Every structure is written in C-alpha cells, then in structure tokens.
Amino acid sequence: MKRIMVTGALGQIGSELTLFLRKHYGTDHVLATDIRNNSLEVVRSGPFEMLDVMDGKSFVKAASDFQADTIIHLAALLSAVAEGNPLLAWQMNMGSLLNALETARLLKAKFFTPSSIAVFGPPAPKKMTPQASILRPVTMYGINKVSGELLADYYFLKYGVDTRGLRFPGLISHATKPGGGTTDYAVEIFYDAIQKGRYTCYLQEGTSIDMMYMPDALQAIIQLLEVDSQQLKHRNAYNVTGMSFTPKELANEIQKYLPDFSLDYRIDPVRQSIADSWPDQIDASTAKQEWGFTTQYNLEKMTKDMLEKLTVKLMQS
Ligand code: NAD
Numbered sequence: 463m464k465r466i467m468v469t470g471a472l473g474q475i476g477s478e479l480t481l482f483l484r485k486h487y488g489t490d491h492v493l494a495t496d497i498r499n500n501s502l503e504v505v506r507s508g509p510f511e512m513l514d515v516m517d518g519k520s521f522v523k524a525a526s527d528f529q530a531d532t533i534i535h536l537a538a539l540l541s542a543v544a545e546g547n548p549l550l551a552w553q554m555n556m557g558s559l560l561n562a563l564e565t566a567r568l569l570k571a572k573f574f575t576p577s578s579i580a581v582f583g584p585p586a587p588k589k590m591t592p593q594a595s596i597l598r599p600v601t602m603y604g605i606n607k608v609s610g611e612l613l614a615d616y617y618f619l620k621y622g623v624d625t626r627g628l629r630f631p632g633l634i635s636h637a638t639k640p641g642g643g644t645t646d647y648a649v650e651i652f653y654d655a656i657q658k659g660r661y662t663c664y665l666q667e668g669t670s671i672d673m674m675y676m677p678d679a680l681q682a683i684i685q686l687l688e689v690d691s692q693q694l695k696h697r698n699a700y701n702v703t704g705m706s707f708t709p710k711e712l713a714n715e716i717q718k719y720l721p722d723f724s725l726d727y728r729i730d731p732v733r734q735s736i737a738d739s740w741p742d743q744i745d746a747s748t749a750k751q752e753w754g755f756t757t758q759y760n761l762e763k764m765t766k767d768m769l770e771k772l773t774v775k776l777m778q779s
Pocket of ligand 1: 471475476513537538630642
C-alpha cells in the first residue's frame, strides 16, 4: 500500500481518514477525490481531484494517472437519504461500487469499501447479532450494502481482486458532520448540548444501536488493509462495533459533564423504522479472531473526548 486513492474524501469518514493515511503513508501517497471542493485541510494538505464516481472512465483515469495500488471507496448515499430517494440510491451506490471494483480489477489494486450494520433486517437476532446471520434488510441502503458485500466477494473469487470491508455501525466524530444516516443524532446531540443546552431527538428514547468512535474506525480500516490476505475468511463483511446505547443513555452520559442539558423527542417515522429494523447490538468476535480488531473507546470515554474536542472546535469557529 504505497499509493492510495480515496473517493468521497470530504465526507464524515474521508475527511479524517485521508489525513490519517497521509500521516501514516506520506502526504503525496494519498489522492483525495470528491464530487465537490472546499477549503478544508483534505484539499489543501495533499493531492486532490474532483471526481464523480458515477463516471467510470474518469474513475479509471484518475486512479491510473496516480498509479494507485489501493482504492478506498467511500462515496455513497447514506441510509436516511437513500430511503428518501431509493432509485437514485440504487443507481449511485451500486453503479459507483461497480466502477470502483472495475478500477481495482484493471489496476490490480487492493480495495476497501465500508459495509454497514444495515445489512441485517428484522429476521436477524437483535442481540449479539452473529457474523453469519440471515441478511434480509428492508431498507434500500441495507439492500445496497448486502449487494455490495456480494459483489466485492465476487470480484475476489472471480478476478482475484483483494477486496476488504467492514460492517460499520453509526460513526461518531467531531471533524465533519454526518451525511444523512440514521445514527446522525449521536453527533448532532453533542453540537446542541454545547451550543443550546438541549436537543430534540428523532429516535425514541429506548432505541438501542451500535456505534463506534471515529479514531477506532480509522484504526480498524488501516488494520484490516494491512493484514495478510490469507487470514481473511469474511473479507468484505466484518461485524465491528465499539459500543451500543440508546438516546437516553447518551443523554445521561452527557449530563455528567453538562448537568443542565435536556433531551426531548420528536420522532421521525422514517428514521425510526430504519433503526427498528437494525440490531440492538452486534457480535464483533469474528473480526477479533481473524485479524485482532480492538477498540479504545466505550460510551464513557467517547462522550468525554467528544465534549472536550467539540467545545474547543466550536470556540475557535
Ligand atoms: P458522507 O455522506 O459523509 O460522505 C460521502 C461523500 O461522498 C461526500 O463528501 C460527498 O460529496 C461524496 N459524493 C457523493 N456523491 C458523489 C459522487 N457522485 N462522486 C464523488 N463523490 C460523491 O459519508 P460517510 O459517512 O463518510 O460514509 C462513507 C462510507 O461509509 C459510505 O459507504 C457509508 O455507507 C459507509 N458507512 C458510514 C457510516 C457512518 O456512520 N458515517 C456507517 C456505516 C457505513
């Protein structure tokens, strides 16, 4: 892994992953791409190119001009956005994945794309959902992610492309706001707690979902990309998680630092029904066994760190 190309690099994951990779492998070794441009550090700190991942020819050209040996494909429409426009979500999420996999095949590059806990639907066990569970999602995003895992498996089996992927839960971070997922509340709540002292949550107080703090997610991506291919039996679909909590439990934790913080609820039926179709808590033991997945942050540590970092950021802005 010496020359890494990242798509969707200005999003919630990409904006931090790109900088993390540049620190790890060298600034000039990581090409960031996105359909939009901005003045953030990702664009200023190293190679950046505008790329629409739906344009297969431009995808291959950007990757081969850069001589990429690794493709990290992040550009996608997330769960709540996908549910609002299912046809566009299918076209974007599946079309861009095919372009990304084809590029990896042509360049003989290693390949990583995130899957999601959205692959599980109502028939999967809600608690400690095993790695190998029935996958019958009822959301367009979940259907895209199951199809994506299968397509990535196919490119490995048929063409020998070294594909890898993680089933991420909701990701919590302070650098870039999330892009329209069902778990966005777990980031928004911190902004509102600091700035307004109250938050109105769109999920019910007892809705339990898996989450992970961004530093653990970045570490897991690098760890999975670097592990010997022979070790990977579930290469495109590892369950990973850092914690599982409800909105009420998160609010209680925030109140330890901001005692006057208050939470109320105005339920969004679309996001609530997406959340209800997902597990409460998944089992990440296969990732631990196959390549040593670990996390540093639980609910307590994550909350403390988020409040500290976000308070500094909001004071500076
Ligand atoms: P995001 O919405 O924050 O960012 C996506 C980026 O893709 C944006 O910068 C957007 O400009 C770009 N993009 C959109 N359309 C594009 C196009 N046609 N061409 C090029 N770029 C385009 O998403 P994210 O949270 O960073 O997620 C990245 C990946 O991780 C996705 O596959 C997502 O499904 C997956 N994932 C995310 C989470 C999470 O909580 N953030 C959880 C599980 C899985």
